[in-house]
Amino acid sequence: AQSVTQLDSQVPVFEEAPVELRCNYSSSVSVYLFWYVQYPNQGLQLLLKYLSGSTLVKGINGFEAEFNKSQTSFHLRKPSVHISDTAEYFCAVSDPKTSYDKVIFGPGTSLSVIP
Amino acid sequence: SQTIHQWPATLVQPVGSPLSLECTVEGTSNPNLYWYRQAAGRGLQLLFYSVGIGQISSEVPQNLSASRPQDRQFILSSKKLLLSDSGFYLCAWSALGGLPGAFFGQGTRLTVV
Numbered sequence: 001a002q003s004v005t006q007l008d009s010q011v012p013v014f015e016e017a018p019v020e021l022r023c024n025y026s027s028s029v030s031v032y033l034f035w036y037v038q039y040p041n042q043g044l045q046l047l048l049k050y051l052s053g054s055t056l057v058k059g060i061n062g063f064e065a066e067f068n069k070s071q072t073s074f075h076l077r078k079p080s081v082h083i084s085d086t087a088e089y090f091c092a093v094s095d096p097k098t099s100y101d102k103v104i105f106g107p108g109t110s111l112s113v114i115p
Numbered sequence: 116s117q118t119i120h121q122w123p124a125t126l127v128q129p130v131g132s133p134l135s136l137e138c139t140v141e142g143t144s145n146p147n148l149y150w151y152r153q154a155a156g157r158g159l160q161l162l163f164y165s166v167g168i169g170q171i172s173s174e175v176p177q178n179l180s181a182s183r184p185q186d187r188q189f190i191l192s193s194k195k196l197l198l199s200d201s202g203f204y205l206c207a208w209s210a211l212g213g214l215p216g217a218f219f220g221q222g223t224r225l226t227v228v
Contacts, residue, residue: 034216043121043205043219044159090158103217105151107158 002027002093004106012112013081021076021109023065023091033074034092034103035065044090050074051096061085086113117142121206121220128227134179134193136223138206141187146208148189149217150181153203165189201227 003026013019025031032051036044048059055067065076074091091106121138128134140146150162161174163181171181178197182190189206203224207217 032216036219041203041222041224043221044207046216046218049216102161102164103149104161105159 002031002095002104004091004093004104006089006091006106006109008109009107010110010112012114014114015083016080018079019077019081019085019111021089021091021111023074023076023106025072025074025091025093027072027093030096032094032096033065033067034094035059035063035074035076036090036092036105037061038088038090038108040087047076047089081111081113083113083115085111087111117208117218119206119208119218119220121223123223124221125224126226128196128225130198130227131195134191134196134200134225136191136204136206136225138189138191138220139187140208143187143208143210145186146210148183149207149209150179150189150191151205151207151219153205153222155202159205163191196227198227201225 005024007022034049035047037047038044047063048057048065050057050067058064063078065074067074088108088110090108092103094103118141148165151159152162153159163171163173165171165183168183168186179193203222205222206220209217
């Protein structure tokens with residue numbers, strides 16, 4: 001079964017500094033990959049997704065992620081963070097062969113942007 | 116455009132009481148529907164998914180049940196709540212046969228006391 005690892009449970013970073021949130025998944029077969037953001041007491045919002053094609057995916061709010069098949073990774077990056085980026089970030093994976101979006105989520109990384 | 120509504124936003128219930136959380140989707144037909152739970156400090160756990168009316172699949176054994184009485188309505192229920200049922204419950208939908216990626220409601224914060 002698929003699993004997702006987010007190595008960092010908490011990431012503090014100063015405002016305007018770059019950030020990378022790490023994500024690894026378990027299977028080397030074809031997958032769909034996602035990053036979601038959750039602000040306090042809210043639902044999840046899709047930041048970006050990788051389905052196929054270019055390994056560098058650009059999303060909303062200036063985030064991007066790079067798919068690395070050999071390392072089974074999908075790290076999320078932003079060159080300069082803002083206070084408003086403080087939130088919980090979830091990496092997720094789903095199997096293209098299933099008939100529904102059985103999305104498996106990682107445990108989440110809490111990003112805290114320090115003024 | 117598609118929207119998903121989930122209510123109530125917060126709920127405090129005593130142990131042993133029943134539960135009913137409702138989720139509806141607008142602007143799409145025949146969606147896949149999901150219930151997730153997010154316990155404090157933990158990630159999201161898929162509880163149930165549904166690919167059609169009356170079709171419910173459970174991912175984990177638990178004190179909860181789900182029903183889909185209409186195409187765009189998904190209900191999470193319990194006959195008797197346990198303290199361990201406390202958490203943040205999220206409903207989500209995705210398009211059958213469409214681009215993958217689920218869209219989430221705003222969630223319900225359930226506290227069982």
